[in-house]
Structure formats: C-alpha cells, structure tokens
Amino acid sequence: MYHKSFYAFGTAGKPVPAVVRRYREEDIDELIDIQSECFPPPFPSELWWNKEQLGNHVRLFPEGAICIEVDGKLAGSITGLLVGFDPGEPDHSWADVTDNGYIRTHKPDGDTLYIVDISVRPSFRKWGLGKHLMQSMYELVIERKLARLLGGGRMSGYHRMADRMSAEQYLQAVVAGELQDPVITFLLRCGRTPLGVVKDYLDDEESLNYAALMEWKNPFYGR
Structure with missing residues (x-):
C-alpha cells in the first residue's frame, strides 16, 4: 500500500501535514467535485470523471490511482495506466489510449506509465502538490522498472496565440x-x-484540440 507523509507549504508559508496515497471507492464523490473545480466551462463537463471510471481505476490498476490529502482534506489526484508505446508512432488520442478514461486498455505488461489526468483544487494551487503527485508516478515507474512516463499536456494558452503561430511553434516558444x-x-x-505535438488529442477549446506529448525517462531503465 503506497502511503507517503510530508509537510506541504501554503501561501502563508506554514507547514501543513500532507499525505499521498492511493484513492479508494469512498473518495469517488469528492474526486468528482475536484474535477468540477479544476475544469470549469468551457471544458466539457462530460469529460469530468464519473463513478464507473473511478471505480475502474481502483479495480484495474490501483497502483496508478493516487490522491493527495492536506490536513485531512482531499486536495488533488493523479491517475495512470500501463501501455505499450512505440516512439516511431507517437500520434494518438487521449480517448484511444485511456479508453475514454475507463482504462480497460490497461496492459499489465506495458513498458510505459501513461498519465490519464492530474487535478489539484484551485484553492491548493501554488502549494507544490502537483509536483508531489507527479513524483509519486516517477517512483512507480522506477519501482515497476518501466521505460518511461508519458502523457499529453493540454496547451491551454494556445487559443490566444493561434492566429500568430502554429501549435508546434507555440510549444517551442x-x-x-x-x-x-x-x-x-x-x-x-x-x-x-x-x-x-499531437493533433485531435482531446476535445478542448483552449488547446484547439492539440496537446504536447510529454515524457519522463526512467534514469535506471536497462541498467
């Protein structure tokens, strides 16, 4: 059972006890609330987690279902699944890889930990919690002796620059x-x-459906 305790620091600079752990069935309602806070309109509400999806995360790959608590309050989560990845064929959509978030595409023998989602409540932004969640997934990559962590990142500021540059140029900038x-x-x-850059990755007006495919390589892989 994964359980990591530490102190988080909020905007006031005061250390607050925090825990990173696997999320469970009893966390599902609150995880859906976090999604609604993190992805307000124009982000499509049908892309928020639902109970069946979250139940699958807990059942099919509990190691990849991670949340963070701050002073006993659920503040965010990160979800992953294992896939096979061919660097020579990087194009894909979020829906295809993640089975629309239901992760029935999880491959226990996959060499890549694919990040499905990361969410932190707006009231806990600037606390560094997202980095702690990501670090928990890096630890899983190393523990499972996987080649990499991978996922598509929303380019949420691209819509403001799309009339001046391509998605590839935006990422380079x-x-x-x-x-x-x-x-x-x-x-x-x-x-x-x-x-x-991957096009038609996700139905997302802010990113104009583009995403940046982002990797973290296991520094111990193959050694």
Missing part, C-alpha cells in the same frame, strides 16, 4: 521560455520533456 503555459510550463518544471 514555451520551451524557450518566451511564453508561459499553465499546463506545459508546469510539466516542464516537473521534469517532463516534449516529444512533439
């Missing part, structure tokens, strides 16, 4: 530090690196 993107910049700070 974010990596160069010329632009800041709420999602891609966060993933870069977590140690993820971009493999390229």
Whole structure:
C-alpha cells in the first residue's frame, strides 16, 4: 500500500501535514467535485470523471490511482495506466489510449506509465502538490522498472496565440521560455520533456484540440 507523509507549504508559508496515497471507492464523490473545480466551462463537463471510471481505476490498476490529502482534506489526484508505446508512432488520442478514461486498455505488461489526468483544487494551487503527485508516478515507474512516463499536456494558452503561430511553434516558444503555459510550463518544471505535438488529442477549446506529448525517462531503465 503506497502511503507517503510530508509537510506541504501554503501561501502563508506554514507547514501543513500532507499525505499521498492511493484513492479508494469512498473518495469517488469528492474526486468528482475536484474535477468540477479544476475544469470549469468551457471544458466539457462530460469529460469530468464519473463513478464507473473511478471505480475502474481502483479495480484495474490501483497502483496508478493516487490522491493527495492536506490536513485531512482531499486536495488533488493523479491517475495512470500501463501501455505499450512505440516512439516511431507517437500520434494518438487521449480517448484511444485511456479508453475514454475507463482504462480497460490497461496492459499489465506495458513498458510505459501513461498519465490519464492530474487535478489539484484551485484553492491548493501554488502549494507544490502537483509536483508531489507527479513524483509519486516517477517512483512507480522506477519501482515497476518501466521505460518511461508519458502523457499529453493540454496547451491551454494556445487559443490566444493561434492566429500568430502554429501549435508546434507555440510549444517551442514555451520551451524557450518566451511564453508561459499553465499546463506545459508546469510539466516542464516537473521534469517532463516534449516529444512533439499531437493533433485531435482531446476535445478542448483552449488547446484547439492539440496537446504536447510529454515524457519522463526512467534514469535506471536497462541498467
């Protein structure tokens, strides 16, 4: 059973006890509430987690169903599944890889941990909780001796720049530090690196359906 205790630091700078653990059936209602807070309109509400999806996460791959509590309050979650990945054929959609979030595509012998979703309540942003959640998945990659962690990052600021640059140019500008993107910049700070842009990845007006495919390679893989 995965359980990690530490102190989180909020905006006031005061240390607060926090725990990263697997989420359970009894957490499902609150996890759906977190989704609604994290992805308000125009993000489609039908893409929020539902009870069947979350039940599958707990049942099919509990190691990849992780949440974080701060002072006893559920503050965020991250979800993954195992897949096979061919770097020579990177194009895919979120729906195809994740089975629309139901993760029945989970492959126990897969070499890649694919991130389905990461969410942190807005009231807990700037606490560094997203990095702790991502770190828990890096630990899983190492524990399971996988090749990599992978996932598509929403380019949520792209819609503001789409009349001036392509999605590929936007990603390059974010990596160069010329632009800041709420999602891609966060993933870069977590140690993820971009493999390229995937079109028609997710129904997302802010990203114009594009995503940056972002990787973290296991530094111990093959050693």
